[in-house]
Amino acid sequence: MSRFNRLEFEPSRKPPADAPSAEPQARRITPDPDHDEHHWLKLAEAQRRLGQYENALRFYSRALEWDKSVVSGWVGQVRMLIALEEYPEAELWARKALELFKNNADLLAGRAQALSRLAKMKDALGSSDASINQPGHGSYPWLVRGELMLARGEKTADYCFGKAMQMDGDWLLLLEIGQTHLHYGHAASGLEPTRRAVQRAPDQVLAWYCQGQCEAALGLSDAATVSFERCLDLLPDYADARIALEQLSRAKPVRGFLKTWFGLK
Amino acid sequence: MQCSNCQFFNMPGSDACGRCGTSLRLSDAAIAVLPPRASPLQKRVRRIRSVWRNDRPAQNAFQRGPFACGVRNAVESGSHLALFLAAVIPGLPHLARGQNIRAHLFFWSFLLAITTALAMMGTYHSGLVLGLAFSIHSAAIADVVHQRYPTLQFRLRMLQGALVSAALVILIYAPIGFVIGSIAAPNIVSTQILPFQQGDVILVNRLARPAVGQIVLYALPDEGDPARLPQLREGQRLIVYVGRAADRILAGPGSVVECRKGVLYVDGRISENLPLNPVKLPDAWQATLPADTFFILPSALPRRPEERHNIEDSTNWLHLACIPRGGIVGRIVAQTHPLKQFHFVR
Numbered sequence: 001m002s003r004f005n006r007l008e009f010e011p012s013r014k015p016p017a018d019a020p021s022a023e024p025q026a027r028r029i030t031p032d033p034d035h036d037e038h039h040w041l042k043l044a045e046a047q048r049r050l051g052q053y054e055n056a057l058r059f060y061s062r063a064l065e066w067d068k069s070v071v072s073g074w075v076g077q078v079r080m081l082i083a084l085e086e087y088p089e090a091e092l093w094a095r096k097a098l099e100l101f102k103n104n105a106d107l108l109a110g111r112a113q114a115l116s117r118l119a120k121m122k123d124a125l126g127s128s129d130a131s132i133n134q135p136g137h138g139s140y141p142w143l144v145r146g147e148l149m150l151a152r153g154e155k156t157a158d159y160c161f162g163k164a165m166q167m168d169g170d171w172l173l174l175l176e177i178g179q180t181h182l183h184y185g186h187a188a189s190g191l192e193p194t195r196r197a198v199q200r201a202p203d204q205v206l207a208w209y210c211q212g213q214c215e216a217a218l219g220l221s222d223a224a225t226v227s228f229e230r231c232l233d234l235l236p237d238y239a240d241a242r243i244a245l246e247q248l249s250r251a252k253p254v255r256g257f258l259k260t261w262f263g264l265k
Numbered sequence: 266m267q268c269s270n271c272q273f274f275n276m277p278g279s280d281a282c283g284r285c286g287t288s289l290r291l292s293d294a295a296i297a298v299l300p301p302r303a304s305p306l307q308k309r310v311r312r313i314r315s316v317w318r319n320d321r322p323a324q325n326a327f328q329r330g331p332f333a334c335g336v337r338n339a340v341e342s343g344s345h346l347a348l349f350l351a352a353v354i355p356g357l358p359h360l361a362r363g364q365n366i367r368a369h370l371f372f373w374s375f376l377l378a379i380t381t382a383l384a385m386m387g388t389y390h391s392g393l394v395l396g397l398a399f400s401i402h403s404a405a406i407a408d409v410v411h412q413r414y415p416t417l418q419f420r421l422r423m424l425q426g427a428l429v430s431a432a433l434v435i436l437i438y439a440p441i442g443f444v445i446g447s448i449a450a451p452n453i454v455s456t457q458i459l460p461f462q463q464g465d466v467i468l469v470n471r472l473a474r475p476a477v478g479q480i481v482l483y484a485l486p487d488e489g490d491p492a493r494l495p496q497l498r499e500g501q502r503l504i505v506y507v508g509r510a511a512d513r514i515l516a517g518p519g520s521v522v523e524c525r526k527g528v529l530y531v532d533g534r535i536s537e538n539l540p541l542n543p544v545k546l547p548d549a550w551q552a553t554l555p556a557d558t559f560f561i562l563p564s565a566l567p568r569r570p571e572e573r574h575n576i577e578d579s580t581n582w583l584h585l586a587c588i589p590r591g592g593i594v595g596r597i598v599a600q601t602h603p604l605k606q607f608h609f610v611r
Contacts, residue, residue: 057300064298069269069291077300086303088311093300100296101270102286153412 105137387451387466466602540564
């Protein structure tokens with residue numbers, strides 16, 4: 001339809017005010033004049049570090065309402081959707097963001113991660129290759145690469161995770177590596193980076209919570225109880241830790257065995 | 266104008282980045298910034314589907330549970346003993362690793378084969394089906410070994426398979442077979458022992474202590490030296506019972522057994538137990554059972570139709586009825602074949 005691109009219309013002819021918008025999904029919320037996108041991004045990051053992914057997603061959206069050219073907002077949305085186990089939506093959103101930011105390494109990595117969670121390994125590997133080939137990328141593409149290798153059962157996963165850790169010394173990255181292991185059922189492998197994250201940031205609730213999750217998955221109920229209690233010491237309102245503690249206390253040996261054996265929740 | 270994607274400095278007035286093509290007027294564009302969301306129901310359905318399609322190794326509660334994690338870690342640790350212990354239940358390591366289809370195939374086919382083999386225990390076909398169950402079990406373990414060591418040479422893999430099978434026989438099948446052979450040994454009824462017919466399969470508990478009231482399989486007492494057998498007159502015939510018989514224990518060691526007017530008395534009281542088949546007892550006799558001897562009327566022994574209910578016609582019947590403890594093979598627990606006649610013997 002390129003022949004219509006050069007058509008000219010009268011500048012005074014504007015659509016009526018009650019006409020439906022061209023982007024019905026686009027929410028025209030007036031941005032808060034007191035806070036800019038950096039403020040919302042900071043809030044989103046803080047919520048992410050608490051494991052409150054729903055809130056973080058909301059704040060990333062607020063940041064993008066301010067400025068749609070903030071790539072980290074789009075990447076954050078994709079990562080939060082993956083953390084919330086909404087993989088098809090994450091993949092769709094990553095594709096949409098890639099139309100705006102072509103070949104962005106983090107968005108490509110996010111799409112690869114969503115695809116790998118959807119078991120579309122071929123597409124995921126393609127996207128991951130593209131993300132790693134982009135110049136100046138961060139640790140996230142290597143983290144995703146490690147996840148893909150882990151999903152395929154290849155030993156190079158540790159190498160990829162190591163590369164990611166070389167690029168970023170953040171405790172959150174260690175937690176993400178641990179959570180990735182846990183996601184693929186390798187609780188013992190996941191416990192090691194999670195413990196390192198706890199050593200690095202002992203005042204972080206999420207680190208203790210993830211450690212408790214790994215320990216609970218390994219059947220180390222006492223250690224998991226200690227970790228979840230530590231979470232509540234640091235943040236008494238932390239609902240996830242409270243729920244996990246209740247589940248642990250309710251799990252009697254025989255009942256727990258039956259529940260796990262028959263897959264009941 | 267600096268590109269927000271690749272940080273490239275573009276000429277003022279450019280609409281798109283000259284390096285990566287990203288729009289430089291995104292802040293003015295009308296673009297939806299709220300991502301699509303999945304409903305809780307959608308998430309649940311997806312989780313079930315992904316478990317079925319084996320998208321993710323640890324999706325359901327069992328696979329996230331400590332038991333499955335333990336099995337998985339045992340498999341991943343590479344320890345042969347741990348691997349073997351994890352593979353005691355066929356398909357369990359696969360389920361723990363998230364290979365659901367293989368896990369279900371191995372487990373249910375093994376369960377079907379082993380159940381059929383147990384149901385047909387003692388018959389010719391039982392061995393075949395048991396062999397099939399063993400093959401499925403070995404294949405399940407070999408599959409796990411192969412996944413653990415994918416680069417192993419073919420010869421080494423074959424050797425490992427043979428070792429796994431041998432270990433399976435020595436550590437699992439032989440002990441279980443020994444236990445089953447002790448507490449529920451299958452015996453084929455070779456000659457008719459009423460109510461059991463020829464060809465029936467009965468399970469005998471060899472470890473059970475014989476007690477009054479139990480139905481037992483026992484060896485008929487030896488007739489002794491054939492020279493000492495009574496001389497037969499013309500028209501008479503001698504019936505010698507050999508082999509095994511099955512009947513109910515009516516009295517234990519030291520009991521006084523007597524019969525008055527066709528009624529059996531044990532220690533002066535009417536016997537609460539009856540033999541398996543109705544018999545006409547000889548009148549007015551009394552006997553005290555020696556130690557370690559049980560009183561079992563041989564009511565199930567095959568006799569001519571006209572003397573079936575008359576034990577007096579059997580020569581030396583008292584000798585046949587006093588069975589030493591060592592002669593009792595075991596308690597009959599159940600009849601398993603034919604399957605439609607399966608019942609527990611009480």
